[in-house]
Amino acid sequence: MTTFSNAFRSEVVRMARKELKPELQGMRKALTSHRSEIAALKREVKTLTSQLKAAQRLVKAPPPQLEEEAPSVRKGGRKWVFKPEALTAKRAELGITAKDMAKLLEVSPQSLPRWESGKSRPRAAQLERIRTVLDVGKRKALAILAEGQ
DSSP: OHHHHHHHHHHHHHHHHHHHHHHHHHHHHHHHHHHHHHHHHHHHHHHHHHHHHHHHHHHHSOOOOOOOOOOEEEETTEEEEOOHHHHHHHHHHHTOOHHHHHHHHTSOTTHHHHHHHTSSOOOHHHHHHHHHHHHOOHHHHHHHHHHHO
C-alpha cells in the first residue's frame, strides 16, 4: 500500500502544480511589473529629494543682492550718502544719549538705534534733518536740546 499511497500523493501534487501553474505565471508577471514600478518610484523620490534639498539651500542662503542704494541727499551739488557709523560717531562726539539725539533729529527714540545698527534706513524726508544735525557743533546741539526742554 505504501507504493500506492506514494504514487497517489505524487499524482495529486503533479495535478495541483498543473492547476496552479497559470495562476502563478500571472502572479510572477505582476510581481515583475510591480518591482520595476517600485524601482522607478524610488528613482523619482531620489531626484525629488535632491531637488528639495537644493531648494532649501537656496532659501537658507540670503538671496544675491544688488548693490543696495544708500539713501542720499544733494548737498551743494554733491551727493550726500547716509552712513550709520557717522550718526553713531556724531552722537559720541556730542556726548549725548540716544534719546537726546532722537530729539535733535525729531524722530522717535526707537528709530535711532535701528538706523545706527543699519537694520533700517531713514526715509528721504528724514535724511535732510540728519545731514543738518551732523553739521551742527556741540554747543549748538546742546542749545537746541536746552530750548526743547
